[in-house]
Amino acid sequence: MTNMKTVKLMLAASAALIISAGAVSLAHAQDLPPLAKKDHYKVGFAQSESNNPWRIAETKSFQDTAPKCGWDLVATDAASSAAKQVADVDSMIAQGVDAIFLPPREEKPLLPAVLRAKKAGIPVFLVDRSVDANVAKAGRDYVTFLGSDFIDQGHRAADWLIKATGGKAKIIELEGTTGSSPANDRKKGFDDAVAKESGMTILASQSGDFARDKGRQVMETLLQAHPDVTAVYAHNDEMAIGAIQALEAAGRKPGKDVIIASIDGTRDAMQAIIDGKLGVTVESSPFFGPLSCETMKRYAAGEKIEPWVKVSDRIFTIDNAAASIAGAY
Numbered sequence: 026m027t028n029m030k031t032v033k034l035m036l037a038a039s040a041a042l043i044i045s046a047g048a049v050s051l052a053h054a055q056d057l058p059p060l061a062k063k064d065h066y067k068v069g070f071a072q073s074e075s076n077n078p079w080r081i082a083e084t085k086s087f088q089d090t091a092p093k094c095g096w097d098l099v100a101t102d103a104a105s106s107a108a109k110q111v112a113d114v115d116s117m118i119a120q121g122v123d124a125i126f127l128p129p130r131e132e133k134p135l136l137p138a139v140l141r142a143k144k145a146g147i148p149v150f151l152v153d154r155s156v157d158a159n160v161a162k163a164g165r166d167y168v169t170f171l172g173s174d175f176i177d178q179g180h181r182a183a184d185w186l187i188k189a190t191g192g193k194a195k196i197i198e199l200e201g202t203t204g205s206s207p208a209n210d211r212k213k214g215f216d217d218a219v220a221k222e223s224g225m226t227i228l229a230s231q232s233g234d235f236a237r238d239k240g241r242q243v244m245e246t247l248l249q250a251h252p253d254v255t256a257v258y259a260h261n262d263e264m265a266i267g268a269i270q271a272l273e274a275a276g277r278k279p280g281k282d283v284i285i286a287s288i289d290g291t292r293d294a295m296q297a298i299i300d301g302k303l304g305v306t307v308e309s310s311p312f313f314g315p316l317s318c319e320t321m322k323r324y325a326a327g328e329k330i331e332p333w334v335k336v337s338d339r340i341f342t343i344d345n346a347a348a349s350i351a352g353a354y
């Protein structure tokens with residue numbers, strides 16, 4: 026009996042040990058990888074694509090920042106493929122970079138790569154786009170998200186459009202890349218705001234993949250199905266320019282009989298505002314290099330980084346487009 030008691034006690038003790046060891050390793054698993062304070066770092070930047078001015082400006086911002094921040098930059102281009110972007114991150118892990126900056130093309134497919142980088146002891150900073158917040162968390166799975174408030178951008182585009190149309194519009198919405206955080210959030214921000222206005226109707230909403238030509242093609246098709254359209258909301262400037270082309274080809278007058286709202290602040294969009302074809306573009310800055318450098322330095326210094334390093338955005342209309350175009354990309 027005594028022996029039995031001893032065995033039971035020993036079992037209980039070892040179970041407690043296993044549980045506490047598990048707790049320790051779990052707690053450890055939740056720690057972010059540290060980053061040593063150094064003068065030089067090998068830094069990965071895994072771009073999603075380079076098919077529009079915004080992406081090109083973002084990559085250039087990282088390239089321009091690299092020598093100033095002591096980065097030996099490993100930059101890749103996933104050419105609009107989430108699978109290639111995953112492979113690019115995996116290759117950076119294999120190369121043993123010190124840190125990775127990642128704009129995940131879509132919210133879900135990049136998650137495993139983010140977790141693999143963490144497991145390999147490489148801190149990941151999400152820039153411009155985010156991953157599924159229900160699965161991965163800043164401060165646990167990656168250091169932080171540096172970027173704009175996309176919901177607010179959609180909301181501001183809606184507010185402008187409601188005002189410009191007197192609260193009466195039949196809208197075609199051109200969505201960004203399906204499954205990407207800006208497409209999801211810009212849609213939510215806009216749709217929620219116009220839903221409160223009885224005179225604002227969304228006739229159709231379809232993805233143009235954030236690309237000019239795709240935006241033009243989708244607009245051409247939707248225009249045939251909805252010739253009564255009076256407004257367009259495009260999730261980015263490239264698709265807005267594509268929509269302008271489609272409207273003009275169909276003999277419509279963008280800016281007059283069809284009012285257009287968009288997001289980004291590219292040079293072509295500013296020019297379209299000056300030309301009276303685009304009504305508004307809510308800024309979404311691509312210039313993440315300097316902010317990334319500063320945030321990485323803070324992290325290396327041991328500072329606790331906030332989960333969202335928020336970028337604040339301006340709004341461009343006929344009131345300020347001419348004065349702002351010189352700084353556009």
Ligand code: AHR
Pocket residue numbers: 077079080153154207235260261262263288289309
């Ligand atoms: O993630 C930001 C969006 O991605 C920009 O609005 C768009 O132009 C880019 O492709």
